[in-house]
Amino acid sequence: MDDTLPEEINLLRDSLVRFMETEVKPAMADYELRGEFPRALVKKAGAAGFYGTVFPDSVGGVDMGFLASAVVSEELARNDVRFASCNNQQASTCPYCIYTAGTPAQVLKYVPPLLAGETIGMMSLTEPGGGSDALGNMKTHAKRDGDVYRLTGSKMFASMANETDVGVLLAKTDPNDPRSATAFIVEPKKYPGFDARPIDMHGLSNALRTNAVFLDDFVVPVENRLGNEGDGFRIVMQALQAGRITVAAKALGVARACFEDAIAYANERMVRGQQVGRYQMVQSDIADMAVAIEATRGLVYTAARRLDAGLPTNRIAAIAKYHASETAKLCADKGQQVFGGYGLAVETRISWLKAYADLFFTGEGTANVQKILIAEDALGYKVADRHHGQTQFRNPRTDPPTMEIAGSNKDAVAT
Ligand SMILES: Cc1cc2nc3c(=O)[nH]c(=O)nc-3n(C[C@H](O)[C@H](O)[C@H](O)COP(=O)(O)OP(=O)(O)OC[C@H]3O[C@@H](n4cnc5c(N)ncnc54)[C@H](O)[C@@H]3O)c2cc1C
Numbered sequence: 001m002d003d004t005l006p007e008e009i010n011l012l013r014d015s016l017v018r019f020m021e022t023e024v025k026p027a028m029a030d031y032e033l034r035g036e037f038p039r040a041l042v043k044k045a046g047a048a049g050f051y052g053t054v055f056p057d058s059v060g061g062v063d064m065g066f067l068a069s070a071v072v073s074e075e076l077a078r079n080d081v082r083f084a085s086c087n088n089q090q091a092s093t094c095p096y097c098i099y100t101a102g103t104p105a106q107v108l109k110y111v112p113p114l115l116a117g118e119t120i121g122m123m124s125l126t127e128p129g130g131g132s133d134a135l136g137n138m139k140t141h142a143k144r145d146g147d148v149y150r151l152t153g154s155k156m157f158a159s160m161a162n163e164t165d166v167g168v169l170l171a172k173t174d175p176n177d178p179r180s181a182t183a184f185i186v187e188p189k190k191y192p193g194f195d196a197r198p199i200d201m202h203g204l205s206n207a208l209r210t211n212a213v214f215l216d217d218f219v220v221p222v223e224n225r226l227g228n229e230g231d232g233f234r235i236v237m238q239a240l241q242a243g244r245i246t247v248a249a250k251a252l253g254v255a256r257a258c259f260e261d262a263i264a265y266a267n268e269r270m271v272r273g274q275q276v277g278r279y280q281m282v283q284s285d286i287a288d289m290a291v292a293i294e295a296t297r298g299l300v301y302t303a304a305r306r307l308d309a310g311l312p313t314n315r316i317a318a319i320a321k322y323h324a325s326e327t328a329k330l331c332a333d334k335g336q337q338v339f340g341g342y343g344l345a346v347e348t349r350i351s352w353l354k355a356y357a358d359l360f361f362t363g364e365g366t367a368n369v370q371k372i373l374i375a376e377d378a379l380g381y382k383v384a385d386r387h388h389g390q391t392q393f394r395n396p397r398t399d400p401p402t403m404e405i406a407g408s409n410k411d412a413v414a415t
Helices: 006-033 037-048 068-078 084-091 093-101 102-115 232-266 282-309 314-338 342-346 349-362 365-377 411-415
Strands: 121-124 139-146 147-156 164-173 182-188 192-197 209-220
Touching: 006 037, 006 068, 006 084, 006 147, 037 084, 068 084, 068 232, 068 282, 084 093, 084 102, 084 121, 084 411, 093 102, 093 121, 093 182, 093 232, 102 164, 121 232, 121 365, 147 164, 147 182, 182 209, 182 232, 209 342, 232 282, 232 314, 232 349, 314 342, 314 349, 314 365, 342 349
Parallel strands: 121 164
Antiparallel strands: 139 147, 147 209, 164 182, 192 209
């Protein structure tokens, strides 16, 4: 219970904790053992409304906003960060891109099943040539061929690509413009030419995987283009603003999980006749973790509240994401010390929570990328929120679906 949050969000948190305790935690170990994606659990989470917090009822959302979404991400990650791995694909970046840039027909066809957990999402931007400058290094290209595009190239770290039914993927359509990309709604199970291969990642889930993707004349109908040719990066950048707050909230959840595990162990483990929590140097680590978590919570919730209020958010989202990922790393590291040798055992959760702390440091914009944005803003070189008011961040609760650019996507509407 957090007495600074609205009651409806506290109730949502309580019901998610119950769901994780009764449905997810008892089942995840088996999914991990089998390396099987937990489709049934994702469907149950969707049916309970956990993926729909920022979307209106008209597309199957529960209309509670970004603060509620941050709390859901935090609590998913605190309870089982492996299961939380698909949260962005179901509830944030993937449906958000479609909602804000899709035609009404695209929105109604693809967003409700994603939020319901009936289809599995994906957001594929990164390529082998680099993620920090994804656009500058993008090699994947899409060639128009009558009523379809044919996509050729490769993508990297596309999470859930080996399971996805409906994803958003970026490709170049204009070889003469190095900084233009086009976004597509892709359906890998329906059309040929998409090959996803899970990558072995140290410490991360065996059931919810990230992938290398190879595209060989992969077919995307023209009607599945999002917006116009060349709009892709703008569409994705908007989604990443909210996506970074989701990742920051997950990092907060992981930090809390490390903290709680460390507290429990420090109170239980006896060394020289007393609990290790009685030793001042252990207390120093516990205090550092508590302080970092409270500061992160403040930042993450502030960033989410600003999104809900329609205020400029790019700078605070970068600060929250950077700080939260530092906090997750700090808590995983200090927490593991509390466990001594047992902190290295796979059956001790903190040993693999560390890998997720590292992931949050890198995914959806590395720590360096966040720091560049923060420092350039502070130094007056580039105002982080300079686009606010021009390409207004679109809040699905208050803004109707589809950007103005989608309205002019005549091909997509006609075919
Ligand atoms: C488990 C996992 C899941 C992921 N899921 C997805 C997904 O679903 N979809 C997707 O599109 N991507 C995904 N990613 C990719 C992720 O977003 C990228 O890894 C990230 O953007 C960094 O790109 P990179 O790994 O190519 O590193 P690079 O861009 O090659 O960077 C390497 C290093 O150089 C630093 N660096 C780069 N540029 C600068 C600069 N200008 N100044 C200072 N330092 C710099 C970086 O901070 C980093 O430390 C995932 C990654 C992981 C690990």
